[in-house]
Amino acid sequence: MHVLVAYASRHGATQGIAERIAQVLETGGVTAQALPAASVKSVAAYDAFVVGSAAYMFHWEKAAVAFVRRNRAVLAEKPVWLFSSGPLGSEAVDAQGRDQRLAAIPKEASEMLVAVNAREHRVFFGAYERDRKPIGIAERFVSIMPAAREAMPEGDFRDWPEIEAWAAGIAAALTEAPAG
Numbered sequence: 001m002h003v004l005v006a007y008a009s010r011h012g013a014t015q016g017i018a019e020r021i022a023q024v025l026e027t028g029g030v031t032a033q034a035l036p037a038a039s040v041k042s043v044a045a046y047d048a049f050v051v052g053s054a055a056y057m058f059h060w061e062k063a064a065v066a067f068v069r070r071n072r073a074v075l076a077e078k079p080v081w082l083f084s085s086g087p088l089g090s091e092a093v094d095a096q097g098r099d100q101r102l103a104a105i106p107k108e109a110s111e112m113l114v115a116v117n118a119r120e121h122r123v124f125f126g127a128y129e130r131d132r133k134p135i136g137i138a139e140r141f142v143s144i145m146p147a148a149r150e151a152m153p154e155g156d157f158r159d160w161p162e163i164e165a166w167a168a169g170i171a172a173a174l175t176e177a178p179a180g
């Protein structure tokens with residue numbers, strides 16, 4: 001059993017989640033490799049997939065969307081799990097009382113789920129460092145708007161026990177004997 005954990009990350013938070021998932025999968029008895037989605041030339045060697053992306057302005061990164069679209073025929077025949085790294089802060093609900101995880105579901109999530117018949121799409125809290133170099137228009141915009149900068153909680157909010165438990169569940173699903 002060989003699993004690809006393909007990710008799209010601008011600043012490393014999603015990459016860290018993908019790498020931890022791969023480590024836990026290895027501990028759970030399956031070989032796993034975490035690679036940037038844009039760098040994957042062929043998916044032929046893999047038996048299952050975890051695909052994750054940072055969420056920016058309610059969207060998955062283009063590299064993750066493109067990875068799923070170009071490999072959808074192969075992925076649809078294999079077990080696939082999806083994740084997003086998004087909301088910031090330590091509160092389950094935002095200032096408007098909305099569930100942060102639900103609000104963070106990217107616009108592409110339902111298309112991705114259906115395209116590859118994924119088992120699940122999970123939202124994990126992400127990480128944000130205020131003074132890092134902005135990448136892309138939205139981040140540049142946020143970086144010059146003091147109100148927007150202040151509204152975005154700074155810190156590493158990744159919930160490692162939750163991420164590890166999710167990955168352990170995937171390892172278990174992939175190694176358990178088929179029913180019957």
Ligand SMILES: Cc1cc2nc3c(=O)[nH]c(=O)nc-3n(C[C@H](O)[C@H](O)[C@H](O)COP(=O)(O)O)c2cc1C
Nearest residue numbers: 009010011012013014054057058086087104126127
């Ligand atoms: C300009 C900007 C826009 C963002 N938009 C969203 C969003 O729409 N939904 C969300 O859940 N998180 C959003 N975030 C938070 C990031 O997704 C989070 O920081 C993520 O963990 C970053 O991952 P990366 O380091 O792999 O790029 C945004 C962050 C920035 C700086």
